Amino acid sequence: xxxPAVIAKxxxxxLALLFAVLVLNFTLLYLAPGDAAETIAGxxxxxxxxxxxxxxxxxxxxxxxxxxxxLYLLKVVQGDFGHSFYFDQPVTTVIFENLAPTLLLxxxxxxxxxxxxxFLGVFAARRPNGLLSQIITVLALLGYALPVFWTGIMLIILxxxxxxxxxxxxxxxxxxxxxxxxxxxxxxxxxxxxxLTLSTIYLAFYSRLSRASMMDVLGADYIRTARAxxxxxxxxxFKHALRNAVLPVVTFAGLQFGAxxxxxxLVETVFSWPGLGTLAFDSxxxxxxxxxxxxxxxxxxxxxxxxLLTDLAYRLVDPRIKSAARA
Amino acid sequence: xxxxLEVRGLSVEFDLKDGAVSRVIDGLNFELxxxxxxxxxxxxxxxxxxxxxxxxxxxPVPPGRIAEGAIRLAGENLLDASEARMREVRGNxxxxxxxxxxxxxNPVYTIGDQxxxxxxxxxxxxxxxxxxxxxxxxxxxxxxxxxxxxxxxxHQLSGGMRQRVMIAMALACRxxxxxxxxxxxxxxxxxxxxxxDLLKELQQQTEAAVILITHDMGAIAExxxxxxVMYAGRKVEEAPVDEMLTNPKHPYTRGLIACVPHLEADPxxxxxxxxxxxxxxxxxxxLGRGGCPFAPRCAEAMDRCxxxxxxxxxxxxxxxxxxxxxxxxxxxx
Numbered sequence: 001x002x003x004p005a006v007i008a009k010x011x012x013x014x015l016a017l018l019f020a021v022l023v024l025n026f027t028l029l030y031l032a033p034g035d036a037a038e039t040i041a042g043x044x045x046x047x048x049x050x051x052x053x054x055x056x057x058x059x060x061x062x063x064x065x066x067x068x069x070x071l072y073l074l075k076v077v078q079g080d081f082g083h084s085f086y087f088d089q090p091v092t093t094v095i096f097e098n099l100a101p102t103l104l105l106x107x108x109x110x111x112x113x114x115x116x117x118x119f120l121g122v123f124a125a126r127r128p129n130g131l132l133s134q135i136i137t138v139l140a141l142l143g144y145a146l147p148v149f150w151t152g153i154m155l156i157i158l159x160x161x162x163x164x165x166x167x168x169x170x171x172x173x174x175x176x177x178x179x180x181x182x183x184x185x186x187x188x189x190x191x192x193x194x195x196l197t198l199s200t201i202y203l204a205f206y207s208r209l210s211r212a213s214m215m216d217v218l219g220a221d222y223i224r225t226a227r228a229x230x231x232x233x234x235x236x237x238f239k240h241a242l243r244n245a246v247l248p249v250v251t252f253a254g255l256q257f258g259a260x261x262x263x264x265x266l267v268e269t270v271f272s273w274p275g276l277g278t279l280a281f282d283s284x285x286x287x288x289x290x291x292x293x294x295x296x297x298x299x300x301x302x303x304x305x306x307x308l309l310t311d312l313a314y315r316l317v318d319p320r321i322k323s324a325a326r327a
Numbered sequence: 328x329x330x331x332l333e334v335r336g337l338s339v340e341f342d343l344k345d346g347a348v349s350r351v352i353d354g355l356n357f358e359l360x361x362x363x364x365x366x367x368x369x370x371x372x373x374x375x376x377x378x379x380x381x382x383x384x385x386x387p388v389p390p391g392r393i394a395e396g397a398i399r400l401a402g403e404n405l406l407d408a409s410e411a412r413m414r415e416v417r418g419n420x421x422x423x424x425x426x427x428x429x430x431x432x433n434p435v436y437t438i439g440d441q442x443x444x445x446x447x448x449x450x451x452x453x454x455x456x457x458x459x460x461x462x463x464x465x466x467x468x469x470x471x472x473x474x475x476x477x478x479x480x481x482h483q484l485s486g487g488m489r490q491r492v493m494i495a496m497a498l499a500c501r502x503x504x505x506x507x508x509x510x511x512x513x514x515x516x517x518x519x520x521x522x523x524d525l526l527k528e529l530q531q532q533t534e535a536a537v538i539l540i541t542h543d544m545g546a547i548a549e550x551x552x553x554x555x556v557m558y559a560g561r562k563v564e565e566a567p568v569d570e571m572l573t574n575p576k577h578p579y580t581r582g583l584i585a586c587v588p589h590l591e592a593d594p595x596x597x598x599x600x601x602x603x604x605x606x607x608x609x610x611x612x613x614l615g616r617g618g619c620p621f622a623p624r625c626a627e628a629m630d631r632c633x634x635x636x637x638x639x640x641x642x643x644x645x646x647x648x649x650x651x652x653x654x655x656x657x658x659x660x
Contacts, residue, residue, distance in 0.1 A: 221430040227385055228425075229445045229496070230417035243435045319480040320434055 003315070010311065014304045021300040022076060022293075026069055029289050037061055039287040040085050059085075072293075081297065082290030086283070091294035095276065099298065101171055102275030106257075106264050108191065109199040114253055116199075117206025118246060122237065124207065125214030125245075136207045143204030148263050152197040152270035159193060166193045169272035194271045198263055202256065206249055214245040247318055254310025258303040330358035330399075331536050332382070332421075332504050337396035339374075339381050339560075341611065342389060349611045350394070351377050352560045356639075359553075361503065364530065364537040366551030366568065368544065368583065372608045374560040375540045376426075379506045382538075383423055384413050400504065419449040422497035426509040428489035432481035438465075439477035442496045449500045464495035468525060487518035494525065501533050508540045523549055544587045548572055556580045559609050559620035562639070566646040576648040578625050579604070619651070627652060 037055045041047035047055070056062040060071060075082065081091035124133040160168040171190050172183065217223065218241055226240040265277030272278065276295050283292040315321050339352040352374045359365045367375050380386050382398055384405060398405045400420060405413065425431040433441060442464055443457030452460060458477065465473035468491040481489055490510060497505055507526065511519035523546060530537055539550050547554055547568060554571045556564040556579065564577040575581045585602035606624035619625070622632035632651055639647050640654045 221425060221427050222433040224385065225425060225431045225493075225496075226433065228383055228417055228423045230414040230419060230448060231444070232414055240433050240436075244433070318435060319437075320482050 003312075006311075007308070010308050014308065017304060018297070018300060019073075022073060022297060023069065025293055025296045026072055027065075029293060030065055030068070034287055036287055036289055076297070081294040084283075084288055084291045086286050086288045086291070091290050094279070094291055095294050095298055098274060098276045098279045101273060102261075102264055102268065102277060103302075104187075104191065105194055105198065105268065105273060105275060106260055109195050109202065109264075110253065110257065110260055112195060113199040113202035113206050114249060117203045118210040118242075118249055120203075120207040121210025121212075122214050122242060122245070124211040125218060126237070128211075128215055133211065136204070136211060140204035140208045143201040146201075147266075148197060148201065149266045149270050151200060152194070152267055155193050155197055156270070166190075171274050194267050194273050197270070198260070198267045201263070202260065205256075206252070209252060210245060210249050213248050214241060217241045217245040220244070243317060247314070250310060250314050250317060254307050254313075257306035257310075261299055261303060331361045331401060332359040332538075333397070333399040334358065334378075334382070335397045335399070337378070337381060337398060338394040339377055339386055339391060340394040341391045343611065350560060351391075351611060352381065355396070355557075355560075355562055357555050357562065357565065359504070359536045359538065361536050362530070362534045363553065364539055364551045366547035366554045367538060367540045367557060368542060368547055368554060369557035370542055370583075370604075370608050372610075373557045375542075375557055376508050377560075378557070379423060379508045379538065379540055382504075382506060383417055383421060384408075385417075415449070418445050418497075418502070419500045420502055421504040421506065422500070422502040423506040423508065424490070424493050424497050424510045426512050428486050428493055428513060431493055432489055434481055437478050437480055438484070438492045442477075442492065442499055445496055445499045460499060461495070464499050465492070467498070467529065468492070468495045470495075486514050487521065490514060490518075490522055491525065494522070494529070498529055498533060498535070502535060504538065505530070505535045506538045506540070509542070510539075511543075511546065512541075519546075526550070542583075544572070544584055556583065561620065561649065563621065563650070564646075564648040566643070570643065570646050574643065574646075576642045576646070576653060577621075577650045578627050578652070579621050580648075619649075 036059070037052050040055050040059070041052055053062075060068060063071070072082070079092070081095070083089070084091050084094050087094050120132070120136055124130070124136050127133060156168050160166050167190050172186050218237075220241075223236060223241055226236045231240070264275065265280055267273065268275045268277030269281050276299065280292060280295045282288075283295065334355055334357050337352055337355040338350055341349050341351055343349055355374075355378060357365060357367075367378065369375055377386065377391075381393055382405070384393070386393055393406060396406065400416065405416065408416065432438065436444075439458055439461040442461035443452075443454070446452045446460045447454070447457045462473045462477050465476055470476050470488060470491055476484070476488075481492070484492065490513075494510075505526075510526070511522050514522065526537065526539075527550065529535075537550070539546065541547060551568050554564075554566060554568050555562050556571075556577065558579050564571070564575070564580045566574075571580065572584060575584050582602065582604040586604065604624060609620055609623075618633040618635060619628075619637050622628045625632065629651055635651070637649045637651045637654055639649045642648045642653045
């Protein structure tokens with residue numbers, strides 16, 4: 001199948017999926033116990049029953065469920081995700097302010113996990129019973145077993161408190177911090193621990209995955225062919241084997257992007273990283289439903305885009321996919 | 328004629344899981360002149376492919392190792408060569424075609440890349456020249472529309488076409504020795520004949536020496552001038568091809584030849600039942616127990632066969648066999 005056709009088809013799926021996400025999230029939050037009007041009134045310092053009724057009427061909370069859903073969807077289609085009564089700003093403004101830090105955290109964690117994980121896996125595969133293989137196995141076990149928030153807290157205690165190498169929380173040093181390149185350095189400095197926390201599990205996972213995949217590929221007939229050509233081991237491993245071995249890693253990276261995103265919620269909360277995760281967490285506590293719905297929508301959007309990109313990347317690496325439909 | 332490739336006393340050993348050592352090739356001797364074809368026959372698991380890998384020095388180490396012997400290519404002992412020197416030899420002086428064309432090409436690179444890679448490596452050709460050479464080689468192996476095929480991926484080609492690509496790749500640097508390890512086993516019969524014709528034609532053009540590894544006596548009759556029969560890692564018989572087919576000495580060789588169905592017999596005659604050799608090739612763990620490894624399956628086995636290893640004995644002009652049937656006089660002495 002031609003690439004534009006594939007993209008068109010995927011976009012169709014994506015739209016349907018986003019619609020489902022919207023309806024489902026709205027319904028779930030509608031069903032959640034608690035009264036938004038009381039929360040809003042609580043922010044204002046309490047209110048009489050008349051005030052509550054007015055708030056319900058102003059926010060459309062007195063309408064039947066389907067009417068509320070219809071209004072919400074209608075607004076979303078127009079790009080209006082509602083108004084955050086906590087921030088007293090449009091939800092889109094609030095979300096976009098928090099989007100960049102989250103993407104910075106998630107994407108750098110993913111890139112580090114994939115690149116270092118694959119690198120470690122490749123070297124471990126060369127000696128399946130060697131020391132590096134054993135270390136990776138243990139690391140992977142730890143990575144699976146340790147909860148992200150616990151790892152985060154332990155890292156803060158060790159590397160921010162006992163040995164104060166890194167800041168404990170936040171993304172920059174506030175208004176008193178540096179500007180320009182100094183600011184970039186500052187952000188990177190703050191980024192180190194959250195990324196370390198978030199990427200550890202996936203790094204362990206990808207190293208295991210690529211090790212297994214690489215061992216499999218190194219036994220393939222075409223690797224013997226490559227050796228019989230007189231290629232040196234470096235070319236055999238990094239040109240002929242790696243590109244084949246990396247295929248399952250690409251698949252899993254796409255599939256796990258969503259999981260990584262939810263892992264980011266925990267990490268952001270632990271490190272007070274000013275991203276979507278922290279915002280989502282706070283919005284739940286504040287019963288800031290419009291913001292929460294907006295975050296859920298944009299998270300779904302990002303995961304869908306990530307999956308689409310994975311698909312394209314896969315086509316780039318593996319020529320068999322392109323013509324499978326054509327043949 | 329002087330030997331281009333000379334294999335002397337080659338032994339390959341593998342460490343087994345239980346700590347034992349298995350000698351999968353034991354004291355193998357043969358030689359091969361330029362432009363000639365040597366057939367190596369035997370059932371699966373008798374060391375044919377391992378012999379090929381040993382000549383390329385591609386025996387997986389560990390668990391395997393070349394224990395002793397010499398492999399001389401134009402006088403140079405490849406077993407003494409450095410790994411860097413071996414990389415120069417592989418693909419340039421000695422190349423190999425494998426049994427499985429479906430899986431022997433890398434699925435993620437175009438066939439042009441894979442053929443061109445060899446000439447770029449050994450002859451330092453530029454990317455553009457390598458591509459031209461790849462097209463030229465594809466044409467030489469009779470692949471239609473080579474200018475178009477050169478940019479295709481292996482999965483777009485049939486099995487026979489892929490084996491042609493493998494041959495093109497193996498011959499791209501005009502090697503002195505070509506090892507064809509069951510090159511047609513995975514292909515259907517009409518394609519097999521085409522591949523053999525192609526190999527013969529290219530051999531005449533390039534004067535390459537060919538080692539044809541197969542279990543197909545028909546292929547040997549068509550391709551080879553000389554035959555080595557292997558069993559359980561040892562050479563059991565060696566002779567020129569006509570002599571071998573008409574006057575086989577070793578009971579194993581006789582069994583192999585008897586197993587070939589005959590089509591040229593008069594169709595009016597009743598067809599004799601197809602022969603088989605009873606039993607199976609000994610497993611790797613069973614090797615090296617002393618005595619003739621074929622003895623348990625041999626209809627003519629004598630008392631001494633399971634105890635003593637028969638030496639290689641001349642059984643005719645330019646014809647040797649390792650069997651007590653022909654060494655009786657020596658043994659009595």
